[in-house]
Amino acid sequence: MKSKLFMKLLGLFLLLLVFQAAAMEFVVIPFIARRVLGDPAARTGFLLGNEALWSGLIALAVALVLAVWIAGRITARLDRVITFARRIAAGELSARLDYDEEDPFSSIEVALNQAAQRLAENIAEIESRRQELAGLLDSLQEAVVAITPGGLVRWSNAVMGRIAGTQIRVGLSLVHSVQDPELLACVKAALEKREVQFGRASILAPGRIFEIHAVPMSSGGALAVLHDITRIDAAEKSRREFVANVSHELRTPLTSIQGYVETLLEEPHLREETSHEFLGIILKNATRMSRLTEDLIALASVESPDYKLSLQPMRASALVQDAIKSLGGMVVDSGVALESAGAPDELVLAESDAMNQVFGNLVENALRYGKDGKRILVGARLLESEVEFYVQDSGPGIASEHLTRIFERFYRVDKARSRESGGTGLGLAIVKHIVQAHGGRIWAESELGQGATFHFTLPLFTQSQGPEARQTLDAGA
Secondary structure: OOOHHHHHHHHHHHHHHHHHHHHHHHHHHHHHHHHHHOOOHHHHHHHHHHHHHHHHHHHHEEEEHHHHHHHHHHHHHHHHHHHHHHHHOOOOOOOOOOOOOOOOHHHHHHHHHHHHHHHHHHHHHHHHHHHHHHHHHHHHOOOOEEEEOOOOEEEEOHHHHHHHHHHHOOEEHHHHOOOOHHHHHHHHHHHHHHHOOOEEEOOOOOOOOEEEEEEEOOOOOEEEEEEEEEHHHHHHHHHHHHHHHHHHHHHHHHHHHHHHHHHHHOOOOOOOOHHHHHHHHHHHHHHHHHHHHHHHHHHHHHHHOOOOOEEEEEEEHHHHHHHHHHHHHOOOOOOOOOEOOOOOOOOOOOOOOHHHHHHHHHHHHHHHHHHHHHHEEEEEEEEEEEEEEEEEEEEOOHHHHOOOOOOOOOOOOOOOHHHHHHOOOOEEEEEHHHHOOOOOEEEEEEEOOOOOOEEEEEOOHHHHHHHOEEEEEOOOO
């Protein structure tokens, strides 16, 4: 730019110089020579004109030098402005123009500096808001992915990245990033129909279920939000199974009671022995329904978020002795011996009534399914930071495939035998929740033909847990 401006000014000055020289040579000097050359006064004028010509040439030369210097100054400042503009365009928003003169150019430079400062502030604010929005979306439990009108991934939050893994990347097609057909169908419909779409993804992540909301955006793309409903779905499935199991458990004794009552009503002259037998069956089924109702109430209580325990330090040996003493009457007529296998004297945090229910359900379970072994052992042993209690029978044992599910509600190893013996299928589920509410663990070990052992732990009591001997703790904590 500097060279172009200089060449234009130089050309202009040369043109003026040539014009002046031509005028003097072909117009002024010949005219003076023809008309007044013999006149001394005219000769003096001619000499003055000649001097004027040379003084004009000298002034023109000086003007040319000044023009070159001024043009250099102007082009240098223009070059600085251009360089500044290029730095701003490249993203160097901290660039500024330096100026030390007050002239029209300095006003332009001040305005450009102010514009750059405002631009930097606006971009910084936009970036801050973008980061806040990204942090907010990353903190959501939902997975979010934005898709361009062409089906490419524009953006995704951290949850979506964890679900889809490294396959999902900005700029790649969503079809190549995820393999769930329901998600792809929802996004495609949202892009094409410009309507909110709903779906359910079940193969995006193994073992997890997502509810899909695909929303069209004003920019032409779409936004897909995936809400993890795995727990909700499992809870709903558990609720349906629970209702079905309760209905089944109640239907059997109710059907039996209804049948025998109808027989008694239709046959008023039945023999006394037959009537007594029927009434005994009715009582047995009514008792079974009563036990089921009590266990349902107990299970609802221990599963409730409001379930609280009044924990106090108790000796492990005392818990075992109290269990054997209070449950001795349960085995009197069964021919099974309830014996202690020993227990340490260390203090554990426990609630007496809850522990009686735990030992009662475990001993009853051992008596129902392991009475062929003729002996049930109740004991405990000290571990590093807890005491492990156990109830052991020497019955037929439990197959290994049942051990992981045996604490589920209504789960039975032998359904026919359990119903025949009056079991509700809820006892071990109640025990599990009570032990977990104490901060302990529970599990079962068994081999077929070698009996079964049910273990649970309780945390040791320490002085750092407070001077009060009694504590009230929230079971949900």
